Amino acid sequence: MNIVIFGPPGAGKGTQSKFVGNEFDLYQLSTGELLRKEIDNKSKLGLKISSIINSGELVSDLIVSELIEKFISNKIYKNRLIFDGYPRSLSQAENLDNLLKKHGQKIDLALKLSVSLDTVKKRISERLAQENRADDSEEIAVKRYKTYEKSTEPVINYYKKSNLLKVVNGEAKISDINNEIRVLIDAIKG
Ligand code: AMP
Numbered sequence: 795m796n797i798v799i800f801g802p803p804g805a806g807k808g809t810q811s812k813f814v815g816n817e818f819d820l821y822q823l824s825t826g827e828l829l830r831k832e833i834d835n836k837s838k839l840g841l842k843i844s845s846i847i848n849s850g851e852l853v854s855d856l857i858v859s860e861l862i863e864k865f866i867s868n869k870i871y872k873n874r875l876i877f878d879g880y881p882r883s884l885s886q887a888e889n890l891d892n893l894l895k896k897h898g899q900k901i902d903l904a905l906k907l908s909v910s911l912d913t914v915k916k917r918i919s920e921r922l923a924q925e926n927r928a929d930d931s932e933e934i935a936v937k938r939y940k941t942y943e944k945s946t947e948p949v950i951n952y953y954k955k956s957n958l959l960k961v962v963n964g965e966a967k968i969s970d971i972n973n974e975i976r977v978l979i980d981a982i983k984g
Pocket of ligand 1: 827846
């Protein structure tokens with residue numbers, strides 16, 4: 795089983811992906827984390843990525859696609875990936891389908907965590923206090939939310955059309971969200 799999880803910044807993608815990963819023995823593939831690792835390496839590419847992330851924009855499709863293909867093509871992760879932060883645009887959604895097909899796989903479920911802009915702002919300021927992430931100022935949070943609305947929202951329809959979309963209320967208690975997601979995945983597993 796391969797799952798896509800998406801939602802605006804601060805929706806709880808990371809938290810819920812970790813939960814799903816542990817509960818169903820899937821590998822959490824976070825493109826944000828992979829990109830931050832690249833920045834930590836202080837490579838030329840890392841520097842370029844850093845300025846893009848800190849502006850609240852999306853990193854180029856090619857860079858992110860190369861990062862995820864390494865996992866999709868690896869037998870260890872075959873049919874046990876949870877994509878956290880990918881796809882973030884229609885072109886990425888199409889690319890993901892193509893990459894998976896090339897390696898004999900597909901997406902089985904697309905989970906959308908929905909939260910309001912007010913909640914996003916509140917959560918980001920909490921996270922700012924805890925983690926000190928360079929891309930977490932309120933101003934950048936709003937920019938990232940707008941990037942999400944513009945580029946990522948169209949992806950919802952893409953998965954709706956393929957009957958893979960399930961929307962979960964990301965404002966509920968974490969344990970309630972966990973339960974709702976568990977039920978949805980169990981239903982698919984049959
Ligand atoms: P995240 O940790 O998922 O919130 O991602 C942090 C930042 O990394 C985003 O704001 C983007 O700048 C970049 N990023 C993560 N995933 C992608 C992606 N699939 N495509 C382009 N940029 C991405």
